[in-house]
Amino acid sequence: MLKISDLSTFYGNIQALRGIDLEIKQGEVVALIGSNGAGKTTLLKTITGLIKPKTGTILLEDKEITKMEASDIVKLGISLSPEGRQVFPKMTVVENLEIGAFIRKDSKEIRESFERVYQLFPRLYERKNQEAGTLSGGEQQMVAIGRALMSKPKLLLLDEPSLGLAPMLVEMIFELVKEINLQGTTILLIEQNARMALMVADRGYVIETGKIVLQDSADQLLVSDEVRKAYLGE
Numbered sequence: 001m002l003k004i005s006d007l008s009t010f011y012g013n014i015q016a017l018r019g020i021d022l023e024i025k026q027g028e029v030v031a032l033i034g035s036n037g038a039g040k041t042t043l044l045k046t047i048t049g050l051i052k053p054k055t056g057t058i059l060l061e062d063k064e065i066t067k068m069e070a071s072d073i074v075k076l077g078i079s080l081s082p083e084g085r086q087v088f089p090k091m092t093v094v095e096n097l098e099i100g101a102f103i104r105k106d107s108k109e110i111r112e113s114f115e116r117v118y119q120l121f122p123r124l125y126e127r128k129n130q131e132a133g134t135l136s137g138g139e140q141q142m143v144a145i146g147r148a149l150m151s152k153p154k155l156l157l158l159d160e161p162s163l164g165l166a167p168m169l170v171e172m173i174f175e176l177v178k179e180i181n182l183q184g185t186t187i188l189l190i191e192q193n194a195r196m197a198l199m200v201a202d203r204g205y206v207i208e209t210g211k212i213v214l215q216d217s218a219d220q221l222l223v224s225d226e227v228r229k230a231y232l233g234e
């Protein structure tokens with residue numbers, strides 16, 4: 001579904017991505033693991049067209065999207081739930097979700113997406129008229145994921161969905177990631193919580209200082225010495 005080849009991204013003179021090769025197949029959950037500053041968010045921003053790479057190509061279902069505008073990339077079916085949630089605090093839950101549907105016109109389909117989001121996150125339905133800035137951290141995370149789902153993406157990019165959440169909520173968010181995937185959405189999951197990410201993922205990549213240093217099935221990564229020492233705290 002997504003094929004990234006030799007991707008390099010710079011911030012001025014600083015090279016944040018160094019020749020990334022990464023592939024995501026239809027229906028997969030792929031985890032991208034790495035420590036602070038490894039380049040995870042930069043990769044998501046490059047995929048979604050928010051930053052332009054210096055070299056390399058990104059293909060979505062064999063169509064090159066490398067130089068496209070971010071809004072066109074959303075229309076083709078890639079959606080991002082950003083790190084730190086970034087909800088619009090003064091807008092209600094419903095208004096935040098509506099923004100996620102900005103590329104869509106069919107009101108019946110938009111209604112169906114609202115229903116899907118409310119079915120996944122009943123809490124958001126209960127609080128639909130509440131200002132998003134007054135929600136708890138976990139609820140704001142639900143808004144961010146829900147908003148990303150409102151464009152009905154083929155590929156959902158999740159940037160650190162568990163960051164800052166209490167352990168019980170972390171488990172719930174990962175359960176929901178699985179559920180969203182089972183309903184047919186392919187997922188690229190970025191996490192510092194490597195264990196949880198690999199538990200829900202089919203495959204995983206490890207990124208260090210802008211380079212992919214390891215890739216394997218999630219099961220293999222969970223038992224790999226390298227991953228256990230560096231990312232699982234064993």
Ligand code: ATP
Nearest residue numbers: 011014016034035036037038039040041042043192
């Ligand atoms: P974290 O888990 O801490 O969010 P990350 O893996 O997502 O880390 P990135 O945010 O992609 O890392 O950052 C990769 C590198 O690029 C870091 O060294 C960071 O300092 C640098 N960087 C990120 N954004 C910018 C920017 N706007 N200008 C300059 N350098 C940047």
